[in-house]
Amino acid sequence: MRIKQVSIFLENTEGRLDEVLKILAQGNVMLRSVSLADTMEYGVLRMIAEEPEKAKQLLKDAGFAARIDEILAVEVPDAVGSLAKVVAMIHEAGINIGYIYGLSIDGDGAPIAIKTDDNAKAEALLEAAGVKTIGMENL
Amino acid sequence: MIWNEQKECMSRDEIAALQSARLVKVVNRVYHNVEYYRKKMQAVGLEPGDIKGIEDLHKLPFTTYEDLRDTYPFGLAAVPRSELVRAHASSGTTGKPKIAVYTRHDIEIWAECFTRCLSMAGITKEDIIQIGYGYGLFTGGLGAHYGAENLGAMVLPMSTGNTQKLIDMMIDCDVTAIACTPSYLLHVAEDLEKAGLVDKVKLKTAICGAEPWTDEMRDQMESRLHIKAHDIYGLTEMMGPGVACDCEFHKGLHIWEDHFLPEIIDPKTYEQLPAGTDGELVVTNLTKEGMPLIRYRTKDLTSLEYDKCDCGRTMARIQRFKGRTDDMLIIRGVNVFPSQVEAALLTVEGTTPHYMIIVDRIDNNDTLEVQVEVAEDAFTDEIRSLEKLSKTIHDKLKLAIGLNAKIKLVEPNGLDHSDGKTKHFIDKRKLYQ
Ligand SMILES: [Zn+2]
Numbered sequence: 001m002r003i004k005q006v007s008i009f010l011e012n013t014e015g016r017l018d019e020v021l022k023i024l025a026q027g028n029v030m031l032r033s034v035s036l037a038d039t040m041e042y043g044v045l046r047m048i049a050e051e052p053e054k055a056k057q058l059l060k061d062a063g064f065a066a067r068i069d070e071i072l073a074v075e076v077p078d079a080v081g082s083l084a085k086v087v088a089m090i091h092e093a094g095i096n097i098g099y100i101y102g103l104s105i106d107g108d109g110a111p112i113a114i115k116t117d118d119n120a121k122a123e124a125l126l127e128a129a130g131v132k133t134i135g136m137e138n139l
Numbered sequence: 140m141i142w143n144e145q146k147e148c149m150s151r152d153e154i155a156a157l158q159s160a161r162l163v164k165v166v167n168r169v170y171h172n173v174e175y176y177r178k179k180m181q182a183v184g185l186e187p188g189d190i191k192g193i194e195d196l197h198k199l200p201f202t203t204y205e206d207l208r209d210t211y212p213f214g215l216a217a218v219p220r221s222e223l224v225r226a227h228a229s230s231g232t233t234g235k236p237k238i239a240v241y242t243r244h245d246i247e248i249w250a251e252c253f254t255r256c257l258s259m260a261g262i263t264k265e266d267i268i269q270i271g272y273g274y275g276l277f278t279g280g281l282g283a284h285y286g287a288e289n290l291g292a293m294v295l296p297m298s299t300g301n302t303q304k305l306i307d308m309m310i311d312c313d314v315t316a317i318a319c320t321p322s323y324l325l326h327v328a329e330d331l332e333k334a335g336l337v338d339k340v341k342l343k344t345a346i347c348g349a350e351p352w353t354d355e356m357r358d359q360m361e362s363r364l365h366i367k368a369h370d371i372y373g374l375t376e377m378m379g380p381g382v383a384c385d386c387e388f389h390k391g392l393h394i395w396e397d398h399f400l401p402e403i404i405d406p407k408t409y410e411q412l413p414a415g416t417d418g419e420l421v422v423t424n425l426t427k428e429g430m431p432l433i434r435y436r437t438k439d440l441t442s443l444e445y446d447k448c449d450c451g452r453t454m455a456r457i458q459r460f461k462g463r464t465d466d467m468l469i470i471r472g473v474n475v476f477p478s479q480v481e482a483a484l485l486t487v488e489g490t491t492p493h494y495m496i497i498v499d500r501i502d503n504n505d506t507l508e509v510q511v512e513v514a515e516d517a518f519t520d521e522i523r524s525l526e527k528l529s530k531t532i533h534d535k536l537k538l539a540i541g542l543n544a545k546i547k548l549v550e551p552n553g554l555d556h557s558d559g560k561t562k563h564f565i566d567k568r569k570l571y572q
Contacts, residue, residue, distance in 0.1 A: 007520035009513060011550045037522050041529075041547050044522055065518035065551050098521045115520065 001135030002070040002119055004052040009065040010036075010043040020045060020059065027058040032139050033113070035101040048073075048103060048113070050139060072119055073134035074126060077109045086131060090114070090122050105139055108132070142258035142290075143251070146397050147452045151445065154453065158400050159192030161425035166190045166199070169431055172217040175210050176433065196402065197411050201421065201434045204231060207376065212238045215430045223429055228276040229375040230474045230540065236276075239375050240429040246285065248426055252395050253286020253371075253381035259393070259450075260346045260369040260384065262316045264291030269309060271319030271327075272349065272472070273299045278379025279349050279472065283318040286381055292316065299323075302330055309340055316344045320472040321352040321360070321368070325503035328363045337364065346371050348380050349472035351460045351570045357389075372457060376435055377422050383457050388449045391456025398426045401455060402434075403443055406464045417442045419464050420457065438464045462571050468498055468564060471505045475540050477563040480509060483539035489517030489528050493554045496564035505568070507544045509536060515551045 010016045017036070024031060024047075033048040049055040052068050059066040076083050090097060098115035105111050111134060116122045123133055141147050149157070167187045169176040179200050180186070189198060207215065208231055216223065224243050228236035241249070262268065268287045272279025280298055287294045295312065297305050306327065308314065317324065324345050331337045342364055348371035360368045372392050373380035382399055383392035394401050400423040403412045412418040420439045424431040440461040447453050468475045477496055484490050491512040499506045511532055519525065529546045536544050 005520065009518045009525075009548075009550055011548070011553055039522060039526070042525070042549075044520055044525070046520060063550070063552055065513060065515045067518060067520065069520050098523075 001073070001133045001138075002123065003048060003073045003113075003134065003136050003139065005046050005069050005071045005113065005115075006049055006052050006055045006059070007044055007046045007067055007069065008059055010038075010045055012042070017043075017045065019062075020064070023058055023062050024049070024055060027054065029055045029058065032105050033101075033103045035113070037099065046101070046113075048105075048139065069115065070119055072114045072116065072123055072126070073103060073105075073138075074112050074114055075107045075109045075132040075134060076112050077131075082109070083112065086112075086114075086126065089125060089129060089131075090116060093121065093125055095122050095125075103134075105134070107134065107138075140258045140261065140263065141451060142255045144451075146395075147255060147393070147454060149397070149453055151453060154396050155193060157397055158425060159194075161397075162193055162196065162400060162423065163187075163190055165423070165425055165427075165431050166433065168217050168428075169433060173215055175206070175214055179206075193400065196400065196423070196434070199423075199434050201409070201436050202432045203436050204237060204438075207231070207237045208235055211235045213240060215432070216240050217431055218242055218428055225281075226276075227278045227281075227375050227379060229278070230476065230479060237376055239278075239378070242428040245378070245427055245429045248398060249282060249378050249381060250285040250289040252378065252398060253282055254289045255395065256369070256371050256381050256384035257286055257290050257292070257316075257318075257346060259386050259452075260316075260344050261367060261387070262287075262290065262292060262344050262346070266292045266316045266344070267295065267312055267314045268292045268316040268318060269295045269297045269305060269314050271297050271299060271305060271317060271323060272380075277473075278373070278375050279318075282373070282379035282381055283346075287318070302327060306330060306334070306336065309342065310336060313341045315341055316346070317342060318346045318348075318371075320349045321347040321356050321370075322350065322471070322500060322503050322505060324360055324364075324368070325356065328360065329503060332363065340364070342366050345369070346384070348372060350469040353569065353571075354389075355569075374437060376432055377424060377437075378427065382422070385456075386448060386450040386452065390448060391444055391458045393448065393452050393454040394422075394443075394457055396454045399423070400425050401443055401457070403441070404436075406436075406440075412442075414445050415442055417461055436464075438467065440464060460571060466562075466564065468496070468566060469570075470498055470507050470542060473540065473542055475507075475542065479539050480536060481563070483535045484511060484532065487528070487532050487535055489514050490532065491551065494563065495554050497567070498564065499567040507542055508547055509544045510547045510549050510554060512551055512554055513548050518551075 030050040096117045103111040225241045274280030345368045371384045373382040383394035403418040406419040493512040495510040497508040
């Protein structure tokens with residue numbers, strides 16, 4: 001299953017991050033996971049929120065470039081090398097991985113967010129191999 | 140030392156007589172050989188016979204960058220193609236560069252003018268000189284090169300880009316003189332200090348140009364490197380570097396009035412202004428054959444002084460530059476117009492038309508940052524595509540202006556565009572006093 005991720009462009013991560021979190025808190029949006037990818041110059045903040053559409057709108061209204069993307073939320077078994085296996089499986093199928101980050105949600109194993117260029121194919125592949133994916137309702 | 144005393148120290152009367160005779164000749168040449176100039180003169184009801192001397196200069200129409208653009212590339216050439224031996228170019232405000240073409244005689248006059256400048260700075264045939272200007276379409280490298288060879292000095296044509304090699308050879312070859320941009324020389328000074336090599340250097344004289352600089356920079360150069368530094372001025376349209384230079388008294392830059400006829404105008408009313416009054420420098424080529432320009436508006440703001448200098452020269456002195464009448468920036472010696480940056484950005488998908496150019500000077504290196512707003516729909520959740528966008532902008536700009544800029548992507552509406560005429564650059568350098 002796939003989940004919706006809200007991401008925004010941050011021109012300077014320090015001051016703006018604070019602002020983003022305030023906007024979401026004031027809008028009563030519950031954040032389940034946050035991941036910040038930054039370069040020397042700017043950053044991309046990726047968020048898993050309970051109400052992604054609402055989060056996106058709040059941020060857009062505040063002038064941020066915000067978007068929603070579908071990502072795979074995978075429950076990687078708690079064992080050495082299991083993430084490596086998942087990544088290898090996707091890679092060997094010729095699917096490109098955009099990024100990966102850990103999700104701070106409860107589950108049996110270690111929940112991981114994976115952005116690929118073919119989420120449907122990757123999902124089918126993983127499920128066939130018995131790797132569990134998480135949907136929005138499990139957040 | 141005065142290279143050509145007969146010319147450099149003529150009386151003011153002799154200068155006026157020579158300029159008048161040469162002005163009449165050049166006006167006749169452009170009228171008969173350049174259709175564009177003929178039409179321009181006819182449009183204001185002028186015939187060559189109306190120009191009898193420098194007192195009639197004010198009757199002639201100005202030449203501007205727009206005229207160069209309209210006649211690009213060779214429309215203002217005043218001799219047949221077979222007489223032209225070289226072309227140089229510098230950036231124009233949009234798209235096409237400004238081109239200048241030269242006959243063999245023009246190249247010789249250029250060398251003579253540059254030689255006078257070197258000589259004024261005390262450089263002789265005994266000197267070994269490094270040319271640290273770029274060799275190519277830019278006039279700096281070849282202009283200085285021909286001038287130094289004409290003087291008889293030994294030339295090391297270093298060009299730009301390899302400071303380590305410049306320093307190594309400066310020390311190994313006992314280099315005594317250098318021609319480069321003032322900011323680059325300060326950068327070299329810094330590297331020499333860091334390496335503890337200042338005492339190993341035999342440098343005595345620097346002749347610096349291609350960008351405006353201040354007395355404070357001269358003091359720094361002279362005290363840190365134990366040299367004498369001179370300011371040299373020129374522009375591609377008129378010839379290249381060597382149009383004017385300052386002597387040991389540093390009371391302005393002597394302009395070679397036997398080849399260039401300077402005047403100062405009010406950039407708004409176009410009236411000629413008297414000596415000592417600030418305005419736009421306008422120059423007429425008196426001897427150039429390839430592409431003589433009549434009353435070319437340099438866009439440089441300054442004033443002229445005509446009294447005899449303590450050095451013995453009588454040639455007028457261009458005073459300190461106060462700025463420009465347009466928005467041209469000189470970055471690392473390269474002329475850059477915000478409109479060039481704008482045109483380049485328009486070709487990059489994923490950006491908005493909003494940008495800001497920030498120029499600074501850090502450790503004597505000009506820095507160029509271009510802030511560009513990312514279009515809302517171009518934003519992606521993947522850093523790599525943003526990095527790709529940033530690199531595309533960088534490469535397009537490099538192509539357009541020839542400089543590596545640091546690209547800063549900013550949020551949509553992240554830049555101030557409250558009114559349509561927002562200034563497109565911030566220059567943090569202190570180039571004008
Ligand atoms: Zn003088």
